[in-house]
Amino acid sequence: MDEVDRSILAVLEKHGRISNAELAARVGLSPSPCLRRVRQLEEAGVIRGYRALIDPAAVGRSLRVFAGVRLMRHTRADVVAFESAVTRLPEVVHSHHITGNFDYLLQVEVADLPAYEDFHANQLASLPGVATVTSYVTMKTLSADPTA
Known part of the structure; x- marks a missing residue:
């Protein structure tokens, strides 16, 4: 290159x-x-694809929350079960396996705070192996991308 x-x-x-x-x-x-x-x-796989950037508010997902997830155990089976389940949730637009205080950092997009509360209580917290979820509500997004 x-x-x-x-x-x-x-x-x-x-x-x-x-x-x-x-x-x-x-x-x-x-x-x-x-x-x-x-x-x-x-x-060569350097360019992996092209995509459209969608305005989340235009499709009813105006609240962005970052959720730090800690698992109870870190066995291979627990990790695979969690990853398999979390990737099926349409509200989770990005998920990262990280180091530090959390095992995963998830970017979640929903309509509003009551929708996130429902998602947190009824889906996220009940995923396989989840010990804790710490949520960070986004107030404003700063980006080098002028369309963001």
């Missing part, structure tokens, strides 16, 4: 729907070599 590839990636991270002609112009290539490089990056 060279500087041109890095430039392509930097532009695509911010503008995933940019045309190949515009991408080529921004990175100083003609369209054919630019497209060839993008395809090579895709085939």
Whole structure:
């Protein structure tokens, strides 16, 4: 991977729907070599895909909560059971296995605080192996992404 590839990636991270002609112009290539490089990056797995960024409030998920989850035990079976269950919850948009005070950090998006209370009590806290859940309600999101 060279500087041109890095430039392509930097532009695509911010503008995933940019045309190949515009991408080529921004990175100083003609369209054919630019497209060839993008395809090579895709085939190599460097570019894993493209997606739409959806405004959570527009789809009824205006409350974002980060939940720190601690498991009771850390046996392989307990970890697999928890991970299998948590990945099936549509309210959990990102989940990370982490080090520190928690075993997992989950990004949860729901309509409002009563919806989170219901989700916490009836789904999250009852997942396999959960010992504790500590919730952090997001007041404002700061991001380098101008659409966030």
